[in-house]
Amino acid sequence: MLKVVSSEDALNMVKTQFDFLKAEKENVSISNCLGRILFEDIFSVENIPAFNRSTVDGYALRASNTFGSSESSPAQLRVIGEVLMGEKTEIELYEDECVKISTGGMLPSGADSVVMVENTDCSFLEYCLVQKAVSPFENVTKKGDDIKEKDIVLKKGKIITSREIGILAALGINRISVAKKIKVGIISTGDEIVPIDSEKQFGQIRDINTHILSSLVKELGCDSTEYGIIKDDYDSILTALKTAVNENDIVLISGGSSAGIRDMTADIISSLGEVYFHGIAIKPGKPTILGKAQNTVVFGLPGHPMAAYFVTLKFVKPLIDSILCKESTERLFNGQLTQNISSNHGREEIVCVKISGDKVQPYFGKSGVISLLSKSDGYIIIDRNLEGLRQGDEVQVFLF
Amino acid sequence: MLKVVSSEDALNMVKTQFDFLKAEKENVSISNCLGRILFEDIFSVENIPAFNRSTVDGYALRASNTFGSSESSPAQLRVIGEVLMGEKTEIELYEDECVKISTGGMLPSGADSVVMVENTDCSFLEYCLVQKAVSPFENVTKKGDDIKEKDIVLKKGKIITSREIGILAALGINRISVAKKIKVGIISTGDEIVPIDSEKQFGQIRDINTHILSSLVKELGCDSTEYGIIKDDYDSILTALKTAVNENDIVLISGGSSAGIRDMTADIISSLGEVYFHGIAIKPGKPTILGKAQNTVVFGLPGHPMAAYFVTLKFVKPLIDSILCKESTERLFNGQLTQNISSNHGREEIVCVKISGDKVQPYFGKSGVISLLSKSDGYIIIDRNLEGLRQGDEVQVFLF
Incomplete structure (x- = not known):
């Protein structure tokens, strides 16, 4: 039988x-999807950021205008305006000009980089002294640098953690299909x-x-x-x-x-x-x-x-x-076995193990011992074609 | 400021x-404590198993009576009774006697091991032929072998997984204190x-x-x-x-x-x-x-x-x-960095990384890029006293 x-x-x-x-499929709010399995591919319908964005408080400018500048020999740029965070600027910036900008602010057309406020002397009214050279796109996140329009951002099968929820929120996605x-x-x-x-x-x-x-x-x-x-x-x-x-x-x-x-x-x-x-x-x-x-x-x-x-x-x-079409989440660890284990040829054997450093200590011959479930870090599998494993053998541990 | x-x-x-x-503290049922943090030490009030227990279907006997036995030269033992699982047996077993026993059954007094039914010929009424020698305590879980009375079985701070719930159930504990x-x-x-x-x-x-x-x-x-x-x-x-x-x-x-x-x-x-x-x-x-x-x-x-x-x-x-007095659950991985990273001396820097084999690929200079949260496997920390890390450096990854 x-x-x-x-x-x-x-x-x-x-x-x-x-x-x-x-x-x-089930449609759920992102406030309610922690630990669930995404059941659709998530595409971006926009660029993130949607514009070239400053990553610091400072002055937007052309990098080339700062080349060679230093504290003793600052570049002198004309301040032609200010961009506040959240504001769509229409300013066009030309040679030797700069625009005051806050972290997260949109770079005006014509600017390619931002010098940090700490590296400027702007105690003058119309002029700003730039005391450090910046390279093109320094302190700038470029349009679409993070996520490009039409990109697949999250794939079906993904386990949703706080990190995926952050990405969904960034895309303005409030509801998703989960398994x-x-x-x-x-x-x-x-x-x-x-x-x-x-x-x-x-x-x-x-x-x-x-x-x-x-x-x-x-x-x-x-x-x-x-x-x-x-x-x-x-x-x-x-x-x-x-x-x-x-x-x-x-x-x-x-x-x-x-x-x-x-x-x-x-x-x-x-x-x-x-x-x-x-x-x-x-x-x-x-x-x-x-x-x-x-x-x-x-x-x-x-x-x-x-x-x-x-x-x-x-x-x-x-x-x-x-x-659930769930992505693989097997957590593995490779280490050396601390002692010989014998095993019956012809059947696979699961042995609970404890990890310490790169050593794998088997709890051998104790398959019935339930307290091992909490003492062990994971288990190894002895192949059915083997009659055991030797001390020092490299083994793969399936972590709990 | x-x-x-x-x-x-x-x-x-x-x-x-x-x-x-x-x-x-909060007192909860074990059906309702998955993922919570144990807020008391759990002591055992009993031995598990409570008696010497057979791990197979077979015959309980004295190992010494089987020494030297084989298929061609079986040991002949008298069957003096049967122990069913869940039954407290009063049988006392002597030399050259055996008792039929099921998996989980209590070993009668005087028996120290069990021979598997596959290794016997019991087509006779009163006698059983044992065709394989067993060693003392073979196929037996000894009293208290798993959990001893008064042992601390689970420590305060333990995150409760299905494995801890299994142990609590084994101890007959239905409600526990969690944080x-x-x-x-x-x-x-x-x-x-x-x-x-x-x-x-x-x-x-x-x-x-x-x-x-x-x-x-x-x-x-x-x-x-x-x-x-x-x-x-x-x-x-x-x-x-x-x-x-x-x-x-x-x-x-x-x-x-x-x-x-x-x-x-x-x-x-x-x-x-x-x-x-x-x-x-x-x-x-x-x-x-x-x-x-x-x-x-x-x-x-x-x-x-x-x-x-x-x-x-x-x-x-x-x-x-x-x-929460929670046990540490930091998951770490050590690997080699695939490229140089520069860093500002004087401040610590967190860099998202992707792991492939034992290689650690940094997503460098992209701290503002939210899509990294889902692409990365974890992050490394560059010490504030370093000005960067070099390709091939051994780094410790904090896994997500």
């Missing part, structure tokens, strides 16, 4: 079977599983998965709905799964660590649609099921929280990112 | 003057500033700062209140600032790029309390004011969005982190 596939094949199946899933959040349903199963705030009897296990998976999918940009703890019973699981499938784009049903229960979960998913694989050659995470019911993706996750967490990171996150 | 301090002194003043500010969010008020000033969605007249500038600063402080874990755009007028700014000071822990008032307006802003802050410095030797960001009004921190930020953004990152963020 167990159809075990390699990690690579599992990922490919996730991608190809659900290639048809694409997020919908509608994906709905993920979370089901915990198991006769032994109890709510975390209930009095736990000996041997019972707290329902960690509902909490860790629900918060993980929120971190991945999804809405999460929890369906509670369901007993290891065909009809109960079937009923819960049907409801969750109806209400979500993706369902994560965890638990069923024993082979019999796993098979039952697979049967239930089958009865609602199709099962693509039942087992991944990865540790932790082997008893993972991928299925489809209606157009909803169903992941049967291992009952162990660490396994459920990593399977979600490794196999569910790429699907979510692909549905 | 302009009292310019070094970047280092500015940071020290921010820290020492507002050392008395500490966040309050109450800091309230930050945002004021934009300037006669030339217009709302981003209004028809912009020539030379007017869109109010980028309200949007970029408001979203940045949200990213930093604060609540943001926006007070709109205030004209460059003493009484208007005074009124707005008074309101914002009353309603917030920190106020960011940006704008006033010209020296006169900057002085006015400093005067207004002075009239409500005290000004500690007025100018930082940093580019961008020089015209920055630090003051206090009542017990509220007031930052007068430069009008230019890039400058306002970086000053908030460099000087406001450390204060926020310190009030």
Whole structure:
């Protein structure tokens, strides 16, 4: 019954079977889009700046008129006017003339640079003494230098941070299309599983998965709905799964660590649609099921929280990112392993690690230890074709 | 009037003057604490696991009874019972005995390891043939191996991610104390500033700062209140600032790029309390004011969005982190600079950079270019005692 596939094949199946899933658009205000995924390319309809702009308080002039000038031999320019910030100037500037200008002010026609007020002596009425040479476009941001009209400024798939919001505001864009959040349903199963705030009897296990998976999918940009703890019973699981499938784009049903229960979960998913694989050659995470019911993706996750967490990171996150058309945000670190790790040939292995300087310290043989989730900086993956890694090996860490 | 301090002194003043500010506690459910800052140490009141636990489906036994066993020469052990997951077993196991056990099941007294079901032949009624030797504690998580009773499991200041939520759930902790969010008020000033969605007249500038600063402080874990755009007028700014000071822990008032307006802003802050410095030797960001009004921190930020953004990152963020007792989350990258950068001796300089492989490409001389915020991966800081950096220099990048 167990159809075990390699990690690579599992990922490919996730991608190809659900290639048809694409997020919908949602129009939101930029005050309300932090962390969302941009779902359209943003074009500029204007030049920023719209004119040659001074970056300092000073005097706009022709750079060539200042060449060779110094404190002892200043250039003497005639002050023919002033440009205030926010003002459209009609002044035309000629040889040996200058115009007082504030930071952000528009350079008058004929001027190509600005000398800072600190480098002038303007204690005279009509004249200004320039005590330092400036080069063309010194202290000036040229028209379109920042953003050019018709440029694609932000690409679809970009995660919107305060920096993107700054750019959107600069372009005068107040509303944008973002990817509608994906709905993920979370089901915990198991006769032994109890709510975390209930009095736990000996041997019972707290329902960690509902909490860790629900918060993980929120971190991945999804809405999460929890369906509670369901007993290891065909009809109960079937009923819960049907409801969750109806209400979500993706369902994560965890638990069923024993082979019999796993098979039952697979049967239930089958009865609602199709099962693509039942087992991944990865540790932790082997008893993972991928299925489809209606157009909803169903992941049967291992009952162990660490396994459920990593399977979600490794196999569910790429699907979510692909549905959202989200840019890659994998954060990687390369360093040297501090000790040997052995591994079973034929299956991929995930090992939590701690980074210190350029050293990577593995927490080996402790895949079940949940406190590692907070102690570790990330994890490494040992290839299925390897029988382990050696101390000093260069490894790539996937940072949390 | 302009009292310019070094970047280092500015940071020290921010820290020492507002050392008395500490966040309050807030009690929240773990379903509702993602991204918040833990405001208490979390101790474990129990061992996890609470008993020696099997990590596989198989047979619990004494490892010594399997030594030397193989497929051709299996060890023959008597099956004396079964332990189901979630069940407290009273079985005592002796020499040459074994007990059927499921993943997660409690090891009976006398057993020290588990052989996987795959490595047994149990087609007999009373006997099980063990075809592979196991070592002591193989396939077993020992009592307290994950978390020991009375251990500090999570420290105050920890940012709560799905991983910490997993650990809290494992400990049966449903509510925790987090740092109450800091309230930050945002004021934009300037006669030339217009709302981003209004028809912009020539030379007017869109109010980028309200949007970029408001979203940045949200990213930093604060609540943001926006007070709109205030004209460059003493009484208007005074009124707005008074309101914002009353309603917030920190106020960011940006704008006033010209020296006169900057002085006015400093005067207004002075009239409500005290000004500690007025100018930082940093580019961008020089015209920055630090003051206090009542017990509220007031930052007068430069009008230019890039400058306002970086000053908030460099000087406001450390204060926020310190009030929240938040662990450091600076993400750094070391790489080689791809080109020379010159810099003014005597002031620190922030330069946006793009990373490719281990190369760091500076966007030099473009501090006013807002599109860089989305193009860059982070920034480097050129020390005030340097006159620049050279191609090939190892630089430290502060990642966004």
